[in-house]
Amino acid sequence: FGEAPGTNGTIEAMVVFDDGTGPALYAAGDFSRAGANVAVGKIARWDGRRWSPLGSGMDIQSVQTLAVFDDGDGPALYAGGSFATAGGVTVNGIAKWDGHQWHALGQPGAVGVSGFVWSMAVFDDGSGPALYAVGDFRTAGGVTVNYVARWDGQTWSPLGEGLGGIAHALAVWDDGTGPALYVGGQFTSAGGLPANRIAKWDGQTWSPVGAGMNQTVSHLIVFDDGRGGGPALYAAGGFTMAGGQPANRIARWDGQNWTPLGSGLPALVTALGVFDDGDGEALYVGGDFTTAGGVPANRIAKWDGQNWHALGEGLNHTASALAVYSDGGEPALYVGGAFTMAGGQPANFIAKWDGTTWTPLGDGVNGVVSALAVFDDGSPDGPALFIGGTFASSPGGDSYLAKYQGCNA
Numbered sequence: 001f002g003e004a005p006g007t008n009g010t011i012e013a014m015v016v017f018d019d020g021t022g023p024a025l026y027a028a029g030d031f032s033r034a035g036a037n038v039a040v041g042k043i044a045r046w047d048g049r050r051w052s053p054l055g056s057g058m059d060i061q062s063v064q065t066l067a068v069f070d071d072g073d074g075p076a077l078y079a080g081g082s083f084a085t086a087g088g089v090t091v092n093g094i095a096k097w098d099g100h101q102w103h104a105l106g107q108p109g110a111v112g113v114s115g116f117v118w119s120m121a122v123f124d125d126g127s128g129p130a131l132y133a134v135g136d137f138r139t140a141g142g143v144t145v146n147y148v149a150r151w152d153g154q155t156w157s158p159l160g161e162g163l164g165g166i167a168h169a170l171a172v173w174d175d176g177t178g179p180a181l182y183v184g185g186q187f188t189s190a191g192g193l194p195a196n197r198i199a200k201w202d203g204q205t206w207s208p209v210g211a212g213m214n215q216t217v218s219h220l221i222v223f224d225d226g227r228g229g230g231p232a233l234y235a236a237g238g239f240t241m242a243g244g245q246p247a248n249r250i251a252r253w254d255g256q257n258w259t260p261l262g263s264g265l266p267a268l269v270t271a272l273g274v275f276d277d278g279d280g281e282a283l284y285v286g287g288d289f290t291t292a293g294g295v296p297a298n299r300i301a302k303w304d305g306q307n308w309h310a311l312g313e314g315l316n317h318t319a320s321a322l323a324v325y326s327d328g329g330e331p332a333l334y335v336g337g338a339f340t341m342a343g344g345q346p347a348n349f350i351a352k353w354d355g356t357t358w359t360p361l362g363d364g365v366n367g368v369v370s371a372l373a374v375f376d377d378g379s380p381d382g383p384a385l386f387i388g389g390t391f392a393s394s395p396g397g398d399s400y401l402a403k404y405q406g407c408n409a
Contacts, residue, residue, distance in 0.1 A: 006401030007031035007044065011388030014373035015066040017077045019099030022047070025375040025386055026054075027401060028063035028079055043079060043097075046386075046401075048377025054097050055087030067120040069131040071153025073098070080117030080133055093117045094133060094151075105151050110142030113149065121170035123181045125203025128152070132159075134167035134183055148183060148201075159201050164189030171220035173233045175255030178202065182209065184217030184235055198235055210258050213239035213251075221272040223283045225305025229254060234261075234283060236269035250285065261303050262293030273322030275333040277355025279304070284311075284333060286319030300335060300353075311353050315339035323372035325385045327406025330354065334361075334385055336369025350387055350404075361404055367391025381405045 009031030016023050025046045027034075034044040034051040041057020054077075061082035068075050077097040079086070086095035087102030092112025096103040104111035115137030122129050131151045133140070140149035146162025165187035172179055181201045183190070190199035196212025198220075218237040224230060233253040235242070242251035248264025271286035283303040285292070292301035298314025321336040332354045335342070342351035348364025371388035385404040 006388075007034045007040070009400060010062075010390045011371050011400050012062060012064055013066045014371050014386060014388055015068065015077070016373065016375050017068050018075070019077070019097075020074075021099070023376070024048075025373060025377065026066060026077060027371075027386075027388060028066055028081075029388070029400075030062035031400065042081070042083065046377070048379065055102050057086065058083035058095075059085040065117060065119050067122065067131065069120075069122050070129070071096075071131075071151075073153070078120060078131060080120050080135070082116045093135075093137065094120075106141035106156055112140070113137035113145075114139040118166075118168050119170050121172060121181070123172050124179070125181075125201075126178075127203070132170060132181060134163075134170055134185065136166045147185070147187065160191040160206055162191070163187040163195075163199065168216070168218050169220045171222060171233060173222045173231065175233075175253075177255075182220055182233060184220050184237065186216050197237070197239065209233075209253055210243040210256075212242070213237065213247075214241040215239040219269060219272050221274070221283070223274055224281065225283070225303075226280050227305050234272065236272060236285065238268065249287075249289075262308055265289045265292055265301075270318060270320045270337075271322045273324070273333070275322075275324050276331070277302075277333075277353075278330075279355075284322055286322055286335060286337065288318045299337070299339065312343040312356075312358055314343070315347075315351070316341040321369055321372045321389075323374060323385065325374050325383070327352075327385075327404070328381075329406075334372060336372055336387060336389065338368045349389070349391065365389070365391040365402055377403075379405065 010029045011027050012029035014027045028043040034040045038051045040053045042063045043057050045052045063079045063081040065080045067078045080094045091104045094112050094117050116135045117133050118135040120133045134148045141156030145158040147167045150157045167183050167185035169184040171182045184198045191206030195208040197217045198209045198212050200207045215238040217235045221234050222231050236250040243258030247260035249269050250261050252259045267289040269287040273284045286300045293308035295308050297310040300319045302309040317339040319335050319337040323334050324331050332352050336350045343358030347360035349369045350361050350364050352359045367390045369389040373386045376383040387402045
C-alpha cells in the first residue's frame, strides 16, 4: 500500500472531478481533518501529493453522496447529506462546489432540502440535463416535492406529486420507450398512484414498475446479461417478492415483467457491480448471505444471466464495496467490506478476485472498507485503487484512506 495520509473519520463517498486545474480525488464522509492535520470539514481534495480543503467544508453530521453535474456554467461537484452549511453558507443538505467556493441550491431563504439526501443522479428528460436528488425530505427550495426533486441549475421543481415515502436509489435506463429515471426506496405510491418501492419517471408522469416489491429497494443497476434482450434494470434490497412472485432480495425488470434471479438470496444485499472475468460481463452481488440461488456462496456471488456461481470459498463476513481495477495485469474485481478471510486465506477487509482465485492485498487494512475508487494521481505507476472506510493505517492512528497499486505500491 502506498502512502496517502487519510482522514480522522469515516469516508462514505469518493469521486474523481476536474475543477479546471486537473482531475483530483474527492472524498467525503464524517471527518474534520485530512493528511497532516489539514482542517477540512466532511469533504477534501487529494491531488496525488497533498490534501486541500473545499473552503471550510460542511458544519455538522455527514456527506453521504457526491455527483458531478454541469448546469451550463461548466462541470461542478455536488455534495448531498445531512449538513446545514457549506463554506459558511446555509445550504441545507445539498451544495455545489465550483472549484473556488460553495453555493446553495435555491433562492435566499429557500435553499436546499428539508432533510437528508441519500442519492443523486443526472438525467435528461428531454428538456436538458438536470440533477435529481432523493432521500428523506419533503421540500426543496421551499417547494413541496415529497422525497424526490429536480435541480436544473436555477430552480428546484417537484416530480409531479412526488413519492409517498423515503427514497434511496436512482438509475437511468431506457426500456425501449426512451430514457427514464427509476427510483427505489420505502414508498408505496408515486405521483399519487400505487407504486410499491420502485417507480419510473419519464419526465412528465410517474408510473409503477409492475407490481413492485413488498419491501425496501436499496440498490439499482443496469446490466446486459448477453442473452440478446439488451440491458435490463436490476433491483436489490430487503424484499422477498417482486411483481407478485417470489424474488428474494434481487430481481430483473425487462420493461414488461419482473423475473427472479433463480431463488435469489437469503440475506441483505449491500453492493452491486459488473465485471468481465473473461467469460463475458456478469453481475456481481455482495452482501451478508451464505447462499445464492441455493448454491453455497459466502457473502459474494456472480450472476451470469442464467445461473448463480460462487467465487471460490468467498468471504467470512459482509462485502460492501466493489470496483474493477487493473494493477498492471488483466482487470480484476476488488472487494471491500467487513471480512478478514477471502478464499479461505487471511485477507483483511480488502481482496482481489481475478475470475479464478482470491488474492489478499498485502496485509490489507485494519477496519471495515466502505468505498472504492480508481484514480490516476500522476504517479509513474499509473492509476491506483483508493480504499476508504473506518480503518486506521496503524494501531491507534487515523487514516480511513489507503492507496493500492499492486506490486508497485
